[in-house]
Amino acid sequence: MGKIKLTNLNPTDTKGGASLAGYHLHKVLLGDSEIDSVLLVDEKYTQDREVIKFSNFFLRQVERVLNKLGYLTGLLYLMSVNWWPLLWNKRVKETDIFLIRNLHGGLLPFWLPKWLSKKAPVIWRLPDMWPLTGHCCYAYSCEKWKKECWRCPLLSDYPAILFDTTKTLFRWKKACYAKTNLYLVVPSKWMFENLQQSPILNQFPRFLIPIGVDAEKFQPQVKNDKLTLLVISGSLKDKRKGALLWPSILKKLDKALGEKALSVDIWWAGTKDLEIGKFSNINNIFLGHLKEDQMPQYYAKAHLHILPTLADNLPNTILESLACETPVVVFDVGGCSDAVLHLKTGYLVDPFEVDDFVRGIMYFLEDSGRIAECGTAGRALVQQNFTMERQAELYKKLIQDIYLKKI
Secondary structure: OOOOEEEEEEEEOOOOHHHHHHHHHHHHHOOOOOOOEEEEEOOOOOOOOOHHHHHHHHHHHHHHHHHEEEEEOOOOOOOOOOHHHHHHHHHHHHEEEEOOOOOOOOOOOHHHHHHHHOOOEEEEEEEOOOHHHOOOOOOOOOOOOHHHOOOOOOOOOOOOOOOHHHHHHHHHHHHHHHHOEEEEOOOOHHHHHHHHHHOOOOOOOOEEEEEOEEOOOOOOOOOOOEEEEEEEEEEOOOHHHOHHHHHHHHHHHHHHHHHOOOEEEEEEEEEEOOOOOOOOOOOEEEOOOOOOHHHHHHHHOOOOEOOOOOOOOOOOOHHHHHOOOOOOOOEOOOOOHHHHOEEOOOOEEEOOOOHHHHHHHHHHHHHHHHHHHHHHHHHHHHHHEEHHHHHHHHHHHHHHHOOOOOO
């Protein structure tokens, strides 16, 4: 058997969590003697020869206009020109298996899996709930997607639409993906259960493959002299990441710190687009956007990573933090509990309970031994279940089984 030609298709190579994860997997598979991996992207930021840019500036500008029209009409990601160069791309024609990831964001059309599957089987790794719903990436408490989306309460949520066309979009997705040669991959037990309940995608084979972290790159270091909390978000005002809760969290944390005669530094990584205010026992330090090679030192030197996310799959930041022996305080939502084991690798907070979130932070700050104990357990968990090598092995087996028609 010759090398299996695997074509990865991402919006970008290193911008965005889903694309970056795909890039890292592609790099690992490049070293495999049985797989010929190539990564096709719309926007390229690296100089890698095996990463091939398939679109151009003109098509992207047209795509932006079409996305604006999609927002105004509610027919989001239906009209697209960005994919046109794939029609005559030699690699696409020769591919044995496609591996795709994020289709929302305005760079690729939602019906791309259908078109690709006419040429070769498609592995679709789902980073969020968007393929299961009429338009939103996270449904929160709404369960309409389990039957059919309509009268959407989340029209302004990313990716936003002006008019409620969710019933139409839901039906189009269901019709588009029917009888498609798809194999679905999810990184968390939560998403796996969601797939089982989805009338759009529950008929396809599904596989749970955890996210892989480079445990050699993300390693423990000596902690900062002063107690330090780390917050990471692309935008600090991102509502899904808990922006609306920060004022009350910080106010109550400042009070709790004062009662214990403690003080902390908080490192904020991301765009400074949120007014934080000043506190007696909290020193806020804004780091801006950190480059990928800067991240490990901040994870490792912080005592805690705190993440009041309201909805998530299984964030890379949790695993990278645990790999650096830094416990995580996070709401018990989505797939977070796959890695944050309560009082073992971090603190799982009752969803959206600010008092419990502060309680979780103080649980560690009051006893440094707990930080060390949970930190050690967190790294052990990553090394056992969430390494790049394990992820690559599981993908390789899936790719080979599909190629040999074992599944």
